[in-house]
Amino acid sequence: MAGLQPDIYAAISITWVAAFLALGLRLKARRMTKMNLWFDDYFAVIALLFVSSYCSVTIYWTHSYKLGQSILTIEDTIEANRIQDRSRLLLWICELLYASSIAFCKLSILCFYWRVFQYTSIRYAIIILLIAVSIWITIRTFMVIFHCVPIRAYWDKSIQGAKCPFNEANFFFATILIHTTMDCVILILPVIEVMKMTLPLSQKLAVVGLFTSGTMYVELLFAICWSNAVQKHDVGSRRDKYGSFLRLSPYATTHFSSLSSRTLDDGRVSPGADQFTKRCSTGGKARGNEIKETGVSEVRHVSWAI
Incomplete structure (x- = not known):
């Protein structure tokens, strides 16, 4: 094992385990407080399913088709072409899983916001963001x-007359930029x-610190955007193309499955937390389903090694 493969395995294993632990604690908190699961919980579970699928595909890709290694290390041209074709197929699958995990994470957070802020002035912004996320994932x-x-021409370059516009x-950069912007808005809303x-x-x-703990993730996304913007001019040649994507792989992998579980239950965070939950309820009175535990902050992952 050489190249960036150890980085990929480490990034996936650490964050994947953390994601399972966070979601497990979330569901346990629901059971301990005898609260029914709601849409934010279901979306969080669905997001983790997509994340798990993505991690599985990435591990398979790394183990079997040399994700994290330079294609130039393979001397057999036929074998190199086979790995390239298979890698492009796996990349196509990962793009679908990646986008779905992001979308369901956003929906989970926004549904959580709706439970807390549905009677406040930001309820319309929450609805607009829910619609925007739905449109974004559909288009993407x-x-x-x-x-x-x-479609097959994406990974099978032997097809004649194919069009890949x-x-x-650029597609990767634009995708990161759009959903990072939405994340910034989502983080600012409760503030x-x-x-x-x-x-x-x-x-x-x-x-405020509780709700904005995801800013560290956004900073990492900006770092990935900057790295991609600096390096995307390299994709012209065969050597630079694979080197550029290889350098992005471990950093992008790290920004994936960072599940953040926060608790606002009976003032355990601070005395103001309990007041906060009550003041966000109808007429200042605590409702039966007032917030006991927050939702998923982020589950996301992207790896571009070919």
Whole structure:
């Protein structure tokens, strides 16, 4: 095992296990507080299923088709072409799984926001974001499936007369940029509402910090965008193309399955947390389904090694 394969295995194994643990604790918290599962919980479970599928495909790709290694290390041209064709197919599958995991994570977070903020001024923004995420995943899935016409031409370059209008590097950059922008808006939404509340500054900062803990993920996404923007001019040659994607692989893998579980239950985070849940309820009274535990912050993963 050489190249970036150890980085890929480490990034996947650590974050994948963390994702399972976080979601397991989330469901256990639901059971302990005797709360019924809602859409945010179901979307989180679906997101983890897509994540698990993606991780499985990536591990298979790394083990069997040299993901994380330079194609130039393979001297047999026929074998190199076979690995390239198979790798492009696996990349196509990963793109679909990657986008789906992102979309269901966003839906999970927004549904969680709806439970907390449905009677506040940001409820319309939440609805707009739910619609925007649904439109985004629909368009992106369509573009991935029909990246080339016929579809098989994406991984089978022997097909004559195929049309592939999208540049891979530009498509990747545009995708990251769009969903990063949506993530920033999603992270800012609760801050606006929290700052309106009549709580001590320390309690406001504690609750704001709780909701904005995903900013570290967004910073990593910007780093990936910058790295891709700097390196995408390299895709012209065979040598630079594979080197560029190889360098992106471990960093992009790390930004994937970071499940963040936060708890707002009975003031365990801070005294302001309990007040926060009550003030977000109808008429300032705590509802039966007031927030006990938050949702998934992010589950996402992308790996471009070929």
